[in-house]
Amino acid sequence: MRKLLLIAFLCVVALAPARAQNIEEVRSPGGIVAWLIRDPALPVLALEFSWRGGTAADPADRLGLAAMTADLLTSGAGDLDQQGFARALEDRSISLGFSAGTDTLQGGLRLLSRDADRGADLLALALTQPRFDPRDVERVRARILQGIAQEDANPQTLARRAFAKAALGDHPYARQSRGTADTVRAITIDDLRGQLAKRYARDNLVVAAVGDVTPERLGQLLDRAFGALPAKAETVEISRIEIAGPARTLIIRRPATQTFAIFGQQGIERDDPDFFAAALVNYVLGGGGFNSRLMLSVREREGLTYGVGTGLAVYDRAAIVQGSFSSENGRIARALELVRADWARMGAEGPTDAELQGAKDYLNGSFPLQFDRSDRIARLLVAARLDGRGRDWFAERKRRIDAVTPEQARRAARRLYDPAKMIVVLAGEPQGIQPSE
Numbered sequence: 001m002r003k004l005l006l007i008a009f010l011c012v013v014a015l016a017p018a019r020a021q022n023i024e025e026v027r028s029p030g031g032i033v034a035w036l037i038r039d040p041a042l043p044v045l046a047l048e049f050s051w052r053g054g055t056a057a058d059p060a061d062r063l064g065l066a067a068m069t070a071d072l073l074t075s076g077a078g079d080l081d082q083q084g085f086a087r088a089l090e091d092r093s094i095s096l097g098f099s100a101g102t103d104t105l106q107g108g109l110r111l112l113s114r115d116a117d118r119g120a121d122l123l124a125l126a127l128t129q130p131r132f133d134p135r136d137v138e139r140v141r142a143r144i145l146q147g148i149a150q151e152d153a154n155p156q157t158l159a160r161r162a163f164a165k166a167a168l169g170d171h172p173y174a175r176q177s178r179g180t181a182d183t184v185r186a187i188t189i190d191d192l193r194g195q196l197a198k199r200y201a202r203d204n205l206v207v208a209a210v211g212d213v214t215p216e217r218l219g220q221l222l223d224r225a226f227g228a229l230p231a232k233a234e235t236v237e238i239s240r241i242e243i244a245g246p247a248r249t250l251i252i253r254r255p256a257t258q259t260f261a262i263f264g265q266q267g268i269e270r271d272d273p274d275f276f277a278a279a280l281v282n283y284v285l286g287g288g289g290f291n292s293r294l295m296l297s298v299r300e301r302e303g304l305t306y307g308v309g310t311g312l313a314v315y316d317r318a319a320i321v322q323g324s325f326s327s328e329n330g331r332i333a334r335a336l337e338l339v340r341a342d343w344a345r346m347g348a349e350g351p352t353d354a355e356l357q358g359a360k361d362y363l364n365g366s367f368p369l370q371f372d373r374s375d376r377i378a379r380l381l382v383a384a385r386l387d388g389r390g391r392d393w394f395a396e397r398k399r400r401i402d403a404v405t406p407e408q409a410r411r412a413a414r415r416l417y418d419p420a421k422m423i424v425v426l427a428g429e430p431q432g433i434q435p436s437e
Contacts, residue, residue: 023381023391026209028219030227034207035381035391036218039374045113045211047123047221048378050106050386052204055177056315057236064144064179065187066100069195071140073098073107076131077122085122094119096126102173103238103316104386105199109225110375113212120224127200128228132189144184151178155254156324159427162250163262163322166423167243173318201233202226208381210374240317242266245421251435252427259332259428263339264322265421267312268412270387277404277412278312278321283359284351285342285417286310286323291358293346297338298325304335321416333432340419347417350410364398 024036055066074089074096076082089096092115098107111119151157161176168174178184205226209218243266268278279287286294286309294308310323327335351359371377384393426433 023394024215025391026215026218026222028222028227030202030223032202032205032207032219032222032226034209034218034222035385036208036213036215037210037377037381038213038215039210040212042374043113043212044374045109045111045116045119045209045213046374046378047109047119047207047209047225048106048375048382049108049205049207049226050104050382051200051233052104052206052386053199053233053236054101054103054105056102056172056175056238057199058172058175058179060175061183062179062187062191063175063183064177065183065191065195066105066199067178068140068144068184068187069192069199070098070100070105070107071144072132072136072192073126073130073196075136075140076133077125078129078131080125081131081133082136085126088118088122092118094122096123098126100177102177106382108375108379116213116217116221117224120221123225124228127196127226130192130196132192134189137189137192141184141187144178145181148176148178148181148184152181155252155256155427156260158252158254159260159262159425162252162427163264163423163425166248166250166425167264167320168241168318171241171318172238173241173315197230198234201230203231204233204235205229206382206385208378208385210378210381238317242318243320243421243423245418247420247422247424247436249424249433249436250426251430251433252425253429254427256428257329258326259329259426259430260324260326261332261336261339261424261426262322262324263336263343263422263424264310264320265416265418265423267314267319267321268415269319270314272319274408274412274415276400277408278416279363280356280359280401280404281346281351281409281413281416282310282312282321283362284355285346287312288359288362291362293342294323294325294339297342298335302334302338304328304331304338308335308339329429330431332426332428332430336424336426336433340422343417343422344419346413347419348414350406350413353406356404356406356409360401360404363401367397 026034058065076085095110164174286292305325305327308325313320
């Protein structure tokens with residue numbers, strides 16, 4: 001327990017944001033490339049890693065396969081069963097976990113730097129010799145099925161699924177990432193082993209490390225942890241998709257005292273010249289918490305909701321700007337009217353100069369707060385690499401935000417907020433609103 005507390009304490013000690021700009025590129029003897037920020041002041045190491053290809057690449061009849069595989073990778077490997085593997089991690093206070101996202105599979109390893117060899121060996125064991133013991137597979141399957149059953153009865157989940165279907169149709173991004181009850185029941189142990197062999201390879205691996213390790217030592221650890229993976233992954237092509245209008249309003253009738261609303265339209269992709277302008281405009285409209293226009297108009301002035309917000313959802317092959325809120329059934333119509341009005345006004349006029357400057361100040365000022373933990377920094381490095389950024393990206397970010405002009409912000413607003421293309425899904429018993437289809 002004392003070791004666990006020590007790891008927890010050391011991992012939350014802040015790294016100076018400036019260090020996040022001292023990024024080295026390391027190539028292992030076996031050819032695995034990683035970004036590294038060295039911090040010898042603390043005897044800890046955080047290693048974050050991702051493989052391109054996530055839940056959207058699941059076969060249609062095996063939805064949930066990527067997520068289930070990730071869940072099982074630490075449930076025993078080699079000659080260690082589930083309890084033995086857990087004890088091996090606990091004995092050295094090693095944290096190791098995997099998860100599945102829409103476009104990537106990812107994992108993280110955190111440990112005392114003196115235990116790096118043992119951590120790399122356990123990571124390699126999990127990736128190359130997972131046991132997938134039937135008892136553990138059924139335990140995880142039962143837990144996933146229980147979660148799916150709860151989601152199937154949750155109005156917010158139903159609304160989000162309906163929005164994805166309305167916006168993206170049959171595209172893989174609209175599927176249920178954790179799977180359906182039928183597809184999860186259909187997953188076999190051979191499917192799990194096949195998923196591991198096809199998706200976790202060296203050519204689609206992206207790694208970053210932060211902590212007490214030299215480039216030479218990191219190179220050794222990379223080969224130790226990932227060197228036995230297959231050289232090439234089996235890729236699944238995901239087509240690009242854009243959300244087309246016209247505006248629609250869908251209602252899912254469910255008994256409830258409140259109605260949940262989700263709304264949105266086509267967004268702006270990461271490599272678009274207007275991306276930073278879009279992020280600033282979104283902050284002004286609904287991404288700025290209590291400072292946003294929507295919070296002021298819907299919550300503060302009329303008290304119609306506890307909270308309303310918007311965000312830019314950016315995938316490898318799609319981009320959406322969307323928001324959500326809940327309101328009493330008898331007041332949802334007025335709340336939605338205000339949301340539509342703010343949406344339209346932002347699209348027509350854009351932010352004021354003062355709002356734009358306020359958004360710049362916030363995004364620049366809050367960014368260093370993300371550099372407060374070594375594992376979080378490592379994840380940012382991995383994300384930058386996945387986005388195809390260079391090592392100067394973190395220094396470039398502020399310059400790009402500051403360079404956004406009022407005209408660029410208005411242009412981004414016109415692209416993002418068009419009431420004629422706004423899709424709205426309501427789940428509950430809304431009063432005073434009629435569905436469009």
